[in-house]
Amino acid sequence: MTAETGFEIFLTAPPGLEAALAGEARAAGFAVQGESPGGVTVAGGWAEVWRANLVLRGAGRVLLRIGAFRALHLAQLDKRARKFSWADFLRKDKSVRVEATCRASRIYHHRAAAQRVERALREELGAPVEAGAELRVLVRIEDDLCTLSLDTSGVPLHRRGHKQAVGKAPLRETLAALFLRDCGFDGRAPVVDPMCGSGTFVIEAAEIAAGLAPGRARRFAFEELAGFDAAAWERMKQAHAQPSVTEGFFGYGSDRDAGAVTAAAANAERAGVARLTRFERLAVSDARAPEGPPGLVMVNPPYGGRIGNKKLLYALYGALGKTLLEGFSGWRVGLVTSEPGLARATGLPFAAPGPVVAHGGLKMRLYRAGPLS
Numbered sequence: 001m002t003a004e005t006g007f008e009i010f011l012t013a014p015p016g017l018e019a020a021l022a023g024e025a026r027a028a029g030f031a032v033q034g035e036s037p038g039g040v041t042v043a044g045g046w047a048e049v050w051r052a053n054l055v056l057r058g059a060g061r062v063l064l065r066i067g068a069f070r071a072l073h074l075a076q077l078d079k080r081a082r083k084f085s086w087a088d089f090l091r092k093d094k095s096v097r098v099e100a101t102c103r104a105s106r107i108y109h110h111r112a113a114a115q116r117v118e119r120a121l122r123e124e125l126g127a128p129v130e131a132g133a134e135l136r137v138l139v140r141i142e143d144d145l146c147t148l149s150l151d152t153s154g155v156p157l158h159r160r161g162h163k164q165a166v167g168k169a170p171l172r173e174t175l176a177a178l179f180l181r182d183c184g185f186d187g188r189a190p191v192v193d194p195m196c197g198s199g200t201f202v203i204e205a206a207e208i209a210a211g212l213a214p215g216r217a218r219r220f221a222f223e224e225l226a227g228f229d230a231a232a233w234e235r236m237k238q239a240h241a242q243p244s245v246t247e248g249f250f251g252y253g254s255d256r257d258a259g260a261v262t263a264a265a266a267n268a269e270r271a272g273v274a275r276l277t278r279f280e281r282l283a284v285s286d287a288r289a290p291e292g293p294p295g296l297v298m299v300n301p302p303y304g305g306r307i308g309n310k311k312l313l314y315a316l317y318g319a320l321g322k323t324l325l326e327g328f329s330g331w332r333v334g335l336v337t338s339e340p341g342l343a344r345a346t347g348l349p350f351a352a353p354g355p356v357v358a359h360g361g362l363k364m365r366l367y368r369a370g371p372l373s
């Protein structure tokens with residue numbers, strides 16, 4: 001594995017959305033090698049590592065596999081970690097931290113494994129090992145095979161870098177983007193979220209419509225790695241900074257909570273999509289379809305167990321369904337919730353739900369309905 005022959009790059013996915021992320025990666029021109037629980041493997045060199053961080057909306061992190069060797073006991077791990085060519089990837093003036101996991105292996109003590117690698121980094125490379133370091137070396141020992149990876153993202157990728165104001169139960173941007181994708185959103189139809197909270201769906205949709213790269217406004221851990229070419233990275237960002245012409249899209253968000261509406265508008269402003277979006281304070285039963293051709297209603301109502309009272313929630317989902325059935329003829333619907341009963345309470349003609357997706361301790365699913373009659 002070298003930069004020339006291609007690395008193995010692992011894109012982490014929200015569990016349940018591996019296939020959706022693989023689809024996004026393929027569509028963005030990445031060489032997808034396969035899907036496994038928790039992510040998607042693609043092949044490529046440094047350019048793909050950077051580009052994956054910059055353009056993929058659904059990936060949680062971009063991990064770079066830098067090496068693998070067998071390690072049957074700690075002394076062997078120590079020896080092989082010391083011999084590893086860390087300087088090809090890491091700089092001795094940048095601090096790192098090590099995280100290890102062990103599974104079905106003779107080395108079963110993850111802290112002891114991490115310590116061996118930390119010692120190799122300190123003594124062979126000369127890099128400071130610090131708990132709060134931005135750069136993470138990941139050590140995974142499985143079936144006695146030790147795999148070394150670097151987290152090239154640093155701060156997780158759902159932090160786009162421009163969202164400061166969050167509501168009560170914000171949806172992660174990566175999830176929102178993959179759910180939009182699963183609803184077939186291609187940036188050319190209007191999107192309405194009548195319970196928009198901090199505006200995640202509407203802002204993600206607007207960015208997709210405008211062709212804005214999700215990573216355009218943030219830093220990445222790979223900027224700290226050995227051989228990082230800042231000029232080439234700048235050129236790549238510039239090449240992706242040509243917003244496309246938005247046709248047919250406009251994003252409408254509403255929420256009954258005034259604070260949420262203010263936060264969503266501020267987030268859209270910071271993301272540079274204020275001209276493509278409008279947020280207003282409105283109870284869900286007062287939401288109306290905007291003038292013009294139909295599009296997609298994308299909504300993530302409150303769920304039980306997190307905010308709100310379950311009985312009231314049934315009534316709320318009922319009100320949402322009634323509003324959409326009466327006023328959104330021709331619109332498609334994507335609804336994200338943790339309770340099948342709540343989805344049913346809408347009375348909307350949902351197809352079989354999507355896979356179970358873990359989010360904040362909840363098991364959520366996407367419920368889709370075709371154009372409403």
Ligand SMILES: C[S@@+](CC[C@H](N)C(=O)[O-])C[C@H]1O[C@@H](n2cnc3c(N)ncnc32)[C@H](O)[C@@H]1O
Pocket residue numbers: 167168169170171172194195196197198199200201254255256257260282283284285300301302303316
């Ligand atoms: C789970 S949160 C949505 C989070 C949002 N997707 C985000 O990423 O920030 C549900 C939202 O529904 C709103 N809401 C609850 N009852 C409502 C109602 N009757 N009408 C409109 N909005 C309502 C809440 O204020 C809250 O912002």
